[in-house]
Amino acid sequence: MIKYLGSKRNLVPALGTIATAAGVRSALDLFSGTTRVAQEFKRRGIFTTACDLASYSYQLARTYIETDADTVDYDALRAHLAAMSALEGKEGYFTETFCRQARFFQPHNGARIDACRDYLVPLTDDPLFPILLTSLLEAADRVDSTTGLQMAYLKKWAPRSYNQLELREPELISGKGQALQGDALKLVDQVPPVDLAYLDPPYNQHRYFTNYHIWETLVRWDAPETYGVARKRVDARGEEHRSVFNSKRTMASSFFSLLHRVRANTIVVSYNDEAWISEDEMISAIYQAGFARVKKFSFPQRRYVGSKIGIYDPQGKKVGQPGAAHNTENVFVGGEEATLSQISAALAS
Template sequence: MKINNRRYTGSKYKLMPWIKELILEHCPEHCSLFDVFGGTGVVTSELLEITTSNTINDFLFSNEIIYKAFFGKEQYDENKIKSHLKRYNEVDKSTLDGNYVSENYGDKYFRYEDAKLIGYIREELKREYENTEINEREFCILLASLLYSFDRCANTVGHYEAYIKGKEIRSEFVFELIEPIISNNTINIYREDSNELAKKVVSDIAFIDPPYNSRQYSRFYHVMETITKWEKPELAGTAMKPPEENMSDYCRNLAPKVFAELIESLNVKYIVVTYNTTYDSKSSSSRNKITLEQIQKILEKKGKTLIFETDYHRFNAGKTDSVDHKELVFITRVGE
């Protein structure tokens, strides 16, 4: 599986040819990239060929593991990885005991037998890593493979805000491997507050695709976060969510303020910001917390700003009306 082979709200994968073309045309100095809100990691992945140094950041634990799996530099034993693939797919699910995943997510997000296997694999990875039977890169590759594999069979509409009720869960879990990315680029991976990290990173380009609406990604992808961290918290509610953590101010009414602080802190030559026109969405959770006009005003204080737009049918897991939806890209030449 490649880095883009997952369901993720706001993924820019299909827009990357257009975005890359804009960067090549309007950002002549583009050796280093700071991917401030890394998300799926596809922006960094797609721009590796036009950069030499990359910094990628995201506050989700699951995304950090995924970045380390795809972009990490530590050597790993490919035969060892493949032996895990063979072993996990030969497990007889019916012989497994119940575990944290099956007890909480079985016959909800996954078929019960599949949930037992997912929990078994996660527990095995913890044990092997703690016993140094696998190194950190091997652990990240195998855990990322588990995340990508169960995302393919999850009984959801594409995120984990809730599971689909009233229907038989037909998709079956099959453990598959991700395909790590080979690159000579220097790649630095962070899981930090973006506004704090921005004060420390120096780069040619900052690419910014923050969450703009009230949908907190730590809640949208809580199943991935819980299985990644493997701290086994008590889960509550119909959706089986853990206690709140990693709540972003970009998903609150503070968004314009924290965005302005981020832009002011950046030490870069160009700022590339993506924005989608869902400000007037009928769904309050989809409605943007920061307007196009606010973004433009904030960026123009930093430098000359150009705006580009394209029609785009975004990923929409619900029934929110997205007629005349457009994706916009702002490119700011800092100091001009």
């Protein structure tokens, strides 16, 4: 699984317990990111729909949520992975942009990423495409030289960046599911009602489009013009890829509108203590959206991405500060009294 800001790695078991205790058969993860929460729902036999704005998240969702592990042609999958693994490196856009103009990956790995991604171009319409692309994306993530954000790279090469790019077979999950790409504020009206909806939006200024611009480019393979030390996509400057959830002015009202519009019996909202919305505002918004009872569950956790190491520009000047090493992840659950009692009992046991 890729390193990802706000990834709910530590919360996944608790979110799975909540879904099982609520007895849900269908779930919606509207901000699915790495898809690790949606994957947990699917593993529990729940029909899950995963949505996100980001192109890389959509391909991860096609792989882990939409693909049924029982219907995959594994001979073909392994043959493609073997062919990609055997490719000679071929320096192209990726190496030039992210290994020479910037230092996110070592050139020997950049050249192999270029060759593998070019190999996938004729396979774009193949059902194996998202799986192979996920394998490449996860392989690249294991040899990057960042703290987990792509706004800057490390001053000295990260030890893992010296490793060889290694393509692995993604661990697919049996069963059906759905992947959607788009703005949650639009998709929310298009997906059918579900038993449980999970909402984990960006709660502050951190923009995923710029923080993960390399994954966006690797997936789109559109060789965009870039700017700045981090060689970000020029379209990151435009309005088109701004999320209303990254603006203090629009975040709360957009999120509250979503709460009103989502059609679910039980709602689970991830919320951390660095958010622009206060706890009281959140609780009253969930009540106002029509849920009979609201409960808060708290989970202290170690922060995952970008918190420990300082961030440097190519001259070795510190351009970012390490954040706090711990924060608290809160989960607000809105639903029927009986459902909340079952969830409380399950989390306490």
